[in-house]
Amino acid sequence: xxxxxxxxxxxxxxxGVCVADALAAAAERCAARGAxxxxxxxxxxxxxxxxHRPIGAYDIxxxxxxxxxxxxxxxxxxxxxxxxxxxxxxxxxxxxxxFGCPSPGHATAVELLICTECGSAVEVQEQRVSAxxxxxxxxxxxxxxxxxxxxxxxxxxxxxxx
Amino acid sequence: xxxxxxxxxxxxxxxGVCVADALAAAAERCAARGAxxxxxxxxxxxxxxxxHRPIGAYDIxxxxxxxxxxxxxxxxxxxxxxxxxxxxxxxxxxxxxxFGCPSPGHATAVELLICTECGSAVEVQEQRVSAxxxxxxxxxxxxxxxxxxxxxxxxxxxxxxx
DNA sequence: CGCTCGACTGTTATAATATAACATCAATGC
DNA sequence: GCATTGATGTTATATTATAACAGTCGAGCG
Numbered sequence: 001x002x003x004x005x006x007x008x009x010x011x012x013x014x015x016g017v018c019v020a021d022a023l024a025a026a027a028e029r030c031a032a033r034g035a036x037x038x039x040x041x042x043x044x045x046x047x048x049x050x051x052h053r054p055i056g057a058y059d060i061x062x063x064x065x066x067x068x069x070x071x072x073x074x075x076x077x078x079x080x081x082x083x084x085x086x087x088x089x090x091x092x093x094x095x096x097x098x099f100g101c102p103s104p105g106h107a108t109a110v111e112l113l114i115c116t117e118c119g120s121a122v123e124v125q126e127q128r129v130s131a132x133x134x135x136x137x138x139x140x141x142x143x144x145x146x147x148x149x150x151x152x153x154x155x156x157x158x159x160x161x162x
Numbered sequence: 163x164x165x166x167x168x169x170x171x172x173x174x175x176x177x178g179v180c181v182a183d184a185l186a187a188a189a190e191r192c193a194a195r196g197a198x199x200x201x202x203x204x205x206x207x208x209x210x211x212x213x214h215r216p217i218g219a220y221d222i223x224x225x226x227x228x229x230x231x232x233x234x235x236x237x238x239x240x241x242x243x244x245x246x247x248x249x250x251x252x253x254x255x256x257x258x259x260x261f262g263c264p265s266p267g268h269a270t271a272v273e274l275l276i277c278t279e280c281g282s283a284v285e286v287q288e289q290r291v292s293a294x295x296x297x298x299x300x301x302x303x304x305x306x307x308x309x310x311x312x313x314x315x316x317x318x319x320x321x322x323x324x
Numbered sequence: 325c326g327c328t329c330g331a332c333t334g335t336t337a338t339a340a341t342a343t344a345a346c347a348t349c350a351a352t353g354c
Numbered sequence: 355g356c357a358t359t360g361a362t363g364t365t366a367t368a369t370t371a372t373a374a375c376a377g378t379c380g381a382g383c384g
Binding site (some may be wrong): 198200202203233234237240250258 | 360361362363364365373
Binding site (some may be wrong): 007008039093094111113115116122124126129130131132133135136137139140142143144145147149150151152153154155159 | 255256273275277278284286287288289291293294295297298299301302303304305306307309312313314315316317318320
């Protein structure tokens with residue numbers, strides 16, 4: 001099941017569905033690729049999906065340690081490396097953070113709209129952006145790689161609040 | 163001033179001209195805005211322009227310290243903050259680095275094509291990319307801010323070498 | 325069964341990037 | 355002179371990320 005609506009999630013949406021969908025899609029994708037979605041990896045993915053905002057590795061670490069466990073940074077970074085490798089999360093360079101990918105398995109680039117005020121983000125796939133980027137690249141003899149293109153701005157809610 | 167690997171935009175070019183142009187444009191822009199392009203700020207900008215590759219703050223620091231001076235990180239970061247504020251350099255989040263802006267004063271977003279193999283970059287301004295991004299933003303009720311959009315790929319030289 | 329092999333995780337230490345906080349200095353205007 | 359302001363110096367530390375090696379655990383195999 002995909003997200004009910006495109007765009008920024010409604011404040012009152014049933015977020016449990018988002019998490020459940022993401023975990024199910026991850027399990028399916030790992031099974032298909034012969035990759036092991038271990039406990040830690042699934043837990044990290046779940047924390048990444050605990051909101052619609054990119055989350056830092058050390059915040060993930062803190063969240064996982066709330067039950068008294070003492071995990072070390074490499075544990076989280078290794079899980080994140082795995083999730084990145086299998087397209088289950090995006091690295092958000094502009095924020096040194098990580099964001100759950102709602103539709104793993106892109107062949108091409110995807111765009112991430114990131115609100116600089118509230119920090120929430122949404123993944124979009126815009127044909128025209130990809131096409132324009134590809135065109136620009138061609139003109140400069142440049143080969144574009146699949147990637148996450150980060151676009152910063154203000155979401156509707158933050159604009160309304162201002 | 164020779165850079166180890168020539169950038170993909172201009173394999174062999176008179177790089178002194180790039181630096182001189184950049185410094186002249188910076189001086190002009192600072193004068194117009196009543197901002198002080200001090201010695202350190204100019205030196206940092208010069209180091210940023212020493213190649214066509216984004217350079218890290220600590221590499222700038224090392225470069226400035228080659229004559230025996232012992233500068234501290236805040237000195238470089240403050241100069242970079244100034245240069246960012248006045249649009250003279252771009253922050254390249256995907257590489258934790260900084261890149262000289264050849265045409266300060268953009269009203270809109272610019273794109274940076276960054277080669278993941280040799281690290282070279284080139285700034286481009288593609289109307290169709292901006293338009294497509296603006297369209298995508300509108301569809302998601304999102305207000306795009308002026309920014310540097312980073313696009314990763316492989317330059318022609320690196321493709322040829324492979 | 326006992327073994328080895330490889331993938332995963334634990335642990336310690338440290339690298340790399342960035343900023344906070346406060347001291348000093350220099351130019352300007354009064 | 356002297357206060358104000360902006361720039362830089364200095365020290366310490368925060369934040370993000372990785373290196374290196376040890377231990378664990380299960381699958382496959384003799």
